[in-house]
Structures are given as C-alpha cells and as structure tokens.
Amino acid sequence: MSANITVMISGSGSNLKALLDAIDQNKIDGQVCAVIADRECSGQQHAVSRHIPFIRVDRKLDQASFTDTLLRMIPSETDLIVLAGFLSVVPTAVIEQWPGRIINLHPSLLPKFGGAGMYGLHVHKAVLDAGESISGCSVHYVDSGIDTGKVIAQSEVPVHTDDTPESLQKRIQKEEHPLLCKVVAELCHALPQKTQINKDFA
Numbered sequence: 175m176s177a178n179i180t181v182m183i184s185g186s187g188s189n190l191k192a193l194l195d196a197i198d199q200n201k202i203d204g205q206v207c208a209v210i211a212d213r214e215c216s217g218q219q220h221a222v223s224r225h226i227p228f229i230r231v232d233r234k235l236d237q238a239s240f241t242d243t244l245l246r247m248i249p250s251e252t253d254l255i256v257l258a259g260f261l262s263v264v265p266t267a268v269i270e271q272w273p274g275r276i277i278n279l280h281p282s283l284l285p286k287f288g289g290a291g292m293y294g295l296h297v298h299k300a301v302l303d304a305g306e307s308i309s310g311c312s313v314h315y316v317d318s319g320i321d322t323g324k325v326i327a328q329s330e331v332p333v334h335t336d337d338t339p340e341s342l343q344k345r346i347q348k349e350e351h352p353l354l355c356k357v358v359a360e361l362c363h364a365l366p367q368k369t370q371i372n373k374d375f376a
C-alpha cells in the first residue's frame with residue numbers, strides 16, 4: 175500500500191507541484207491526501223486543480239486554537255508530513271503525534287543560515303553578506319527547534335560573485351525540487367505505514 179502524504183505550504187507551492195508531478199510519474203510510491211496552508215497563497219491552486227482536499231488553518235489563530243485545528247485537520251492516516259515552504263512553527267503536540275514523520279525543506283546548507291528569521295530572501299541575503307562561495311538546500315526532520323532537526327539530505331549550489339538574493343534563490347529552488355522528491359520517495363519506501371502499524375497492533 176502506498177504512503178499518505180500531507181503537504182503544508184505558505185507560498186507558491188512549486189515544491190508541492192514537484193511532488194505531485196513525481197507521484198504522477200510513479201517516482202514516489204504515495205499520494206498527497208491533504209494540502210494545508212497557513213495563509214491565502216497561490217500554491218493552493220495545485221491542490222484545488224487536482225481535487226486534493228485543501229485546508230486553510232489561519233496562522234493568526236491563538237496558539238492553542240492553531241494547534242487544535244492542525245491536530246483535527248491533518249488526516250489521521252497521514253504517514254508523512256512534508257513542510258514545503260510552510261512558514262509557521264509546527265506545534266510540539268503535532269510533532270509528538272507524528273514522531274520522525276515530519277520533514278522540512280530549508281534553502282541553505284544547515285546548520286548554516288537556519289533559525290528564527292531565516293526564511294525566503296533573508297536566507298540568501300545572509301549567505302551573500304557572509305561572503306559564502308557555496309550555498310544550497312537541506313531536507314531535515316522537524317524537531318521542536320527552528321531548523322534544528324537531523325539533516326537527511328542536502329544539495330550544494332555555487333554562489334556567484336554577481337548574485338543577488340533573488341538570483342541565488344532561483345538557482346537553489348531548481349535544486350530543491352529533485353532533492354525533496356528524492357527524500358520523500360525514500361521515506362515513503364522506508365517508513366512503516368500508519369495503517370500498517372495500526373493493523374499490526376490490532
């Protein structure tokens with residue numbers, strides 16, 4: 175049986191689209207069972223156009239309501255949660271519900287340029303300000319810190335002397351898509367499925 179993936183987004187959803195395309199091409203043994211966004215964002219079109227259940231959980235809710243809503247909205251049959259440009263911090267209660275089953279994509283070579291405030295163009299600006307010659311992207315497990323969980327895989331990307339944050343972001347985003355798809359494919363293959371676990375314990 176193939177894995178159920180919930181994807182969480184806040185932006186344009188190019189990584190969500192890359193995952194959906196990889197699933198269509200049978201490169202990932204799974205299906206996206208839900209897409210959750212924490213704000214109005216253009217990425218939701220990829221879910222809506224493919225008739226994938228789409229849920230918006232308002233990031234401005236108070237912490238307790240945000241946590242409760244996420245716990246209710248993430249389908250219980252979810253085997254893997256993929257944060258693909260999701261900008262809210264995932265509540266601890268959600269991490270505890272899916273231990274070792276939540277991964278995040280970050281546009282730098284962690285542990286460099288991670289943590290609070292390091293998102294989007296801020297990351298690439300910091301990389302350029304630091305005079306780095308190599309940057310890249312990381313996929314890591316989510317723990318209760320910000321960008322602190324164990325790194326699963328990384329891709330390196332050269333930094334050019336005439337780069338702007340925007341040009342570096344563009345070059346890195348091209349590498350994010352295959353990296354994320356590769357990790358998701360491997361985890362879908364390796365993770366015991368929740369439905370299977372439930373059956374084993376029944």
Ligand code: GRF
Pocket residue numbers: 183184185186187188189190217258259260279280281294311347350
């Ligand atoms: C990506 O650059 C990712 O590294 C970061 O957020 C961005 C999301 O892009 N965490 P998209 O919404 O998948 O196009």
